[in-house]
Amino acid sequence: MSPDRAALFTATGFFLAGFGYTVRSLSRGKPTATWPAFLLLLAGFSCQCAFLLWRGRDLGRCPITTPFELLTFVSWAMVLLYFLTGTAYRLSLLGAFTAPLAFVLQSTALLKPESAALPARSRPGFWPEMHATLSLIAYGAFALACVAGILYLIQDRLLKRHRGMQVVRHLPPVHHLSQAVHRLILTGTIILSSGILAAYQMPNRPPVGKLAFVWAIWSIYAAILAYDHWRGMSPRKAAWAASLGFLLPIISLWVVVRR
Amino acid sequence: MPVVCLGLSHSNAPVEVRERLAFASRDLPDAVASLSSQQGISEAVIVSTCNRIEIYAAGDSPSPAVESWLRLRFQLDGDLPFFRHTDGDAASHLFAVVSGLDSMVLGETEIFGQVKDAYSTAHSSGTTGRLLNKLFQHSFRVGKMVRNSTDIQRGSTSxxxxxxxxxxxxxxxxxxxxxxxxxxxxxxxxxxxxxxxxxxxxxxxxxxxxxxxxxxxxxxxxxxxxxxxxxxxxxxxxxxxxxxxxxxxxxxxxxxxxxxxxxxxxxxxxxxxxxxxxxxxxxxxxxxxxxxxxxxxxxIAGETRARREQEIARCLAIIKDQVRSLPLFQPSPDGAPSPIHRPA
Structure with missing residues (x-):
């Protein structure tokens, strides 16, 4: 097995272990120490960095040339954004629930038959590379908003129904989660806007269908922000929108991966 | 040299009785010094809170000396519902108290600080020695251990x-x-x-x-x-x-x-x-x-209280192990009284 693939297998193992640790703590009703889950996520992230570094060095460019690499890159961007937002807003448990999504993305990547093969070296140019990289980082932000949205919906339901205090105690405060959803959607939309702008700077524009799909994703998240700004969206609606909205980036990744 | 714990608490004495024996915190240094100067007592600590008055003493014959000192100080006559524990049973009781197992609100943490203050007062008054120093310092470790390894203090009860x-x-x-x-x-x-x-x-x-x-x-x-x-x-x-x-x-x-x-x-x-x-x-x-x-x-408060009750057995097992680890304080072999006095 090549070292980059081995690094990715190890990262996937760390993400699975991080999620397993949290589920075990929650199911036993025990206090969840945040540092083991954080360390496991950090270890997984380090392995992802090693993979991207090796691949990037071998390819001579950002490693987002195959579906296998795309999925890995989105997973890496999501974990990176967690470290930037989760720790800043003390949403430590968000990390624990980021781990399963990272695990799913990584496993899907590793299951692709071409995951072992190294694509041919090519230099697509600055703008195409920027467009792809920024779009995938934005997807990472939307993925994290989806996780925060799901956690919000669980916590909101438990608090409304006056039950499950054992679980309520372990989940972050609802207000922090709704703020995280908003900030992550805003961050993702800004980054995706930059990615779209980069697409229009490319010497050879991407196909119309592909651009239309990216615009559709952008429109959904921009509409959420606009509605919230002008009309005031309830945190529950925003959480549903963030959770279901991520289906579109997932579909676009699925289309790319199936190619 | 025996160690004795003699006292009364919310579980065996009503407030009218407890308030008669309460020590104001400013009087504690003098009181504990007076107690330790009694014949038959060489070391003493007085724990006095709104829910309990407990005296820990070591000496040649601490139990009668403590009781007669109390009767004299508070001019008591007749029977009072004192509980008495000796050696290992006294250690068990103290460990249960600092862990919050004998508190009115099961698992509360305030008692830990109150016992620490009582020990600190006695220590600075020079009334503690080898036995009580060892007993109290170990009790603080046990209190932390019980809280960290069980759910006795988790959740809210009011x-x-x-x-x-x-x-x-x-x-x-x-x-x-x-x-x-x-x-x-x-x-x-x-x-x-x-x-x-x-x-x-x-x-x-x-x-x-x-x-x-x-x-x-x-x-x-x-x-x-x-x-x-x-x-x-x-x-x-x-x-x-x-x-x-x-x-x-x-x-x-x-x-x-x-x-x-x-x-x-x-x-x-x-x-x-x-x-x-x-x-x-x-x-x-x-x-x-x-x-x-x-x-x-x-x-929600009731669920927490019920969950804490379920944790008592785990806490007592830890306390039992910790008493066994103290060779100076072995519990009585048979019929050892429970270290906690919770109402049924």
């Missing part, structure tokens, strides 16, 4: 602490939260004080009797408003604690919905302590509003 815990799960940090009291009842005041102790600021009090509102607002460094003016404050409030004596509901969805639009997604926590209830249950259906009435709060 309405006030449940309200605080829920507020923290809704808002996170309570430093910026604004609280409004509707009605000036004692329970709502205590609830607001619990929130204040965790950083809640800007208390607003609204009551049908404006004078009472002013009085309570002054007590809590807050602001009083006329009762008719409270709906206008909802948009600026994070926690509403309602305990009016009204025979009908006071807060309806119509009061909350317009305010929510101006709150821009910030949640609203409503605590309804009144019976009959002040808040229309339909308010809980509004997104972003969390309504808890007295039954809901009591039920």
């Amino acid at each position: 309405v006030g602490s449940v309200a605080v815990e829920l507020a923290e799960k809704i808002f996170g940090d309570l430093k910026e939260t604004r609280v409004m009291l509707l009605g000036a009842g004692d329970m709502s005041r205590r609830c607001a004080q619990s929130l204040q102790s965790r950083g809640a600021s800007a208390i607003v009090v609204s009551n049908r009797s404006y004078d009472r509102a002013v009085e309570l607002a002054a007590e809590m460094s807050g602001r009083a408003i006329l009762f008719d003016a409270w709906p206008a404050e909802v948009a600026e409030t994070d926690v509403i604690i309602s305990s009016t004596a009204a025979p009908h509901t006071v807060i309806h969805p119509d009061h909350v919905l317009p305010a929510l639009r101006r709150r821009r997604g910030r949640p609203l926590f409503i605590i309804d302590i009144a019976v009959p209830r002040d808040v229309d249950p339909a308010v809980n259906n509004i997104p972003g509003v969390y309504l808890y009435d007295i039954d809901a709060l009591e039920s």
